[in-house]
Amino acid sequence: MGGVSEVMTQTRADDPAALIVAVATRGDRDAFALLFEHFAPRVKSYMLRLGAPPETAEELAQECLLTVWRKATLFDPARAGASTWIFAIARNLRIDAVRRQRRPRFEDDPTDEPAPEPPADAIAFAAERDVRLREAMRELPPDQAEVIRRSFFQDKAHSEIARELSLPLGTVKSRLRLALARLRGLVGDLA
Amino acid sequence: MSPAPAPTDNDKKTMTLSHHLSDALIVDYASGSMGRAQSLVVATHLHACAACRGRVAQAEAVGGALLEEIASTPLAPDALDRALARIERPREAAAPEAAAGHARQPADWISVPVEVAEAAARRRWVAPGVWVAPVDVGSGDGALTYLLRVGQGMRMPQHTHAGCELTLVLKGAFDDAGVRFGPGDISEADDAVEHSPVIAAGQECVCLVACDNRLIVKDWLGRVVQAYAGI
Numbered sequence: 176m177g178g179v180s181e182v183m184t185q186t187r188a189d190d191p192a193a194l195i196v197a198v199a200t201r202g203d204r205d206a207f208a209l210l211f212e213h214f215a216p217r218v219k220s221y222m223l224r225l226g227a228p229p230e231t232a233e234e235l236a237q238e239c240l241l242t243v244w245r246k247a248t249l250f251d252p253a254r255a256g257a258s259t260w261i262f263a264i265a266r267n268l269r270i271d272a273v274r275r276q277r278r279p280r281f282e283d284d285p286t287d288e289p290a291p292e293p294p295a296d297a298i299a300f301a302a303e304r305d306v307r308l309r310e311a312m313r314e315l316p317p318d319q320a321e322v323i324r325r326s327f328f329q330d331k332a333h334s335e336i337a338r339e340l341s342l343p344l345g346t347v348k349s350r351l352r353l354a355l356a357r358l359r360g361l362v363g364d365l366a
Numbered sequence: 367m368s369p370a371p372a373p374t375d376n377d378k379k380t381m382t383l384s385h386h387l388s389d390a391l392i393v394d395y396a397s398g399s400m401g402r403a404q405s406l407v408v409a410t411h412l413h414a415c416a417a418c419r420g421r422v423a424q425a426e427a428v429g430g431a432l433l434e435e436i437a438s439t440p441l442a443p444d445a446l447d448r449a450l451a452r453i454e455r456p457r458e459a460a461a462p463e464a465a466a467g468h469a470r471q472p473a474d475w476i477s478v479p480v481e482v483a484e485a486a487a488r489r490r491w492v493a494p495g496v497w498v499a500p501v502d503v504g505s506g507d508g509a510l511t512y513l514l515r516v517g518q519g520m521r522m523p524q525h526t527h528a529g530c531e532l533t534l535v536l537k538g539a540f541d542d543a544g545v546r547f548g549p550g551d552i553s554e555a556d557d558a559v560e561h562s563p564v565i566a567a568g569q570e571c572v573c574l575v576a577c578d579n580r581l582i583v584k585d586w587l588g589r590v591v592q593a594y595a596g597i
């Protein structure tokens with residue numbers, strides 16, 4: 176796979192949204208390799224945290240990145256950052272694997288439409304938004320951050336998290352509410 | 367009840383919704399930790415509600431940020447080569463799978479998932495003015511999802527809310543303690559308050575309900591509904 180260094184000149188390797196767009200528009204295998212190296216080990220960790228056996232976690236990480244390749248044309252950097260989009264793919268793969276949550280089909284599905292050609296500044300904006308969000312999450316009060324982390328990295332609804340932390344359900348709900356209110360201002364309106 | 371900020375609903379369907387998903391439900395849904403019964407109801411609200419879709423997208427951005435900060439676990443040394451070998455083939459089109467069901471979406475309901483439209487054929491009248499139709503979500507966790515039709519002016523069956531109960535209006539409306547719930551609105555039962563919503567005048571009300579089967583049901587109608595709500 177010798178081309179990785181060449182792509183650096185065309186596409187910034189530290190900008191995953193631009194890499195996904197390169198996959199979508201040019202079928203760029205080097206861009207895909209960079210995405211794989213960055214995200215597959217993280218997706219594997221995510222699957223392990225949520226209780227997948229190591230072989231399954233490895234397989235789901237593979238499958239996640241292959242889905243990135245196949246669905247790259249559906250990626251809309253104005254709506255979601257790269258890590259957000261890949262998180263959603265990983266989450267959906269896990270849901271299917273454990274037959275947990277349901278993603279029902281409607282006769283008319285507004286999310287199945289391919290994304291329009293993104294303007295360059297939209298990509299930069301989404302990337303910057305993601306960086307600000309990560310910084311803000313590091314600054315969350317620990318009790319709020321704890322509830323957010325458990326929500327995403329344990330297969331538990333908020334009612335179970337409340338039991339685990341020996342907190343009233345209302346306290347867990349208000350911590351979630353406070354954390355989201357704080358973060359919401361940073362990610363803006365994604366509707 | 368959802369404390370959601372008043373959203374600007376720019377949905378194509380121009381539906382004006384008043385009652386939305388709570389932040390707790392948004393996070394459970396975005397993180398993928400919601401049970402199948404509840405998530406079917408939540409997904410049906412989301413389909414109608416651009417504001418809550420935006421809130422789910424925001425919560426997913428939190429998931430994305432957490433994915434960035436998680437420690438890496440190395441894959442097998444040949445993992446990338448294997449992946450690259452698998453993408454040698456022409457790219458598979460991201461065509462949506464053909465919808466399996468041919469049950470028709472009832473014209474006067476908000477848009478429902480295919481399996482909910484199908485479930486309507488299983489309706490059983492359980493009392494004058496009331497029918498129930500179980501929706502098979504294969505949850506296996508004691509949660510029930512069902513369609514509930516109650517005639518105008520009637521009282522809704524009563525539960526004590528031991529488990530989280532979600533009620534989504536598909537057609538018609540009910541009033542709960544002076545608050546109107548219309549098509550697309552979702553009502554999340556709280557822990558303490560006992561509700562006895564009344565169906566608004568003018569037409570029947572059809573709701574999609576998810577509840578814990580272990581709920582203690584207070585009144586006779588509620589017990590009959592629960593008995594027929596299981597698949």
Ligand SMILES: [Zn+2]
Nearest residue numbers: 386387415418
């Ligand atoms: Zn809503």
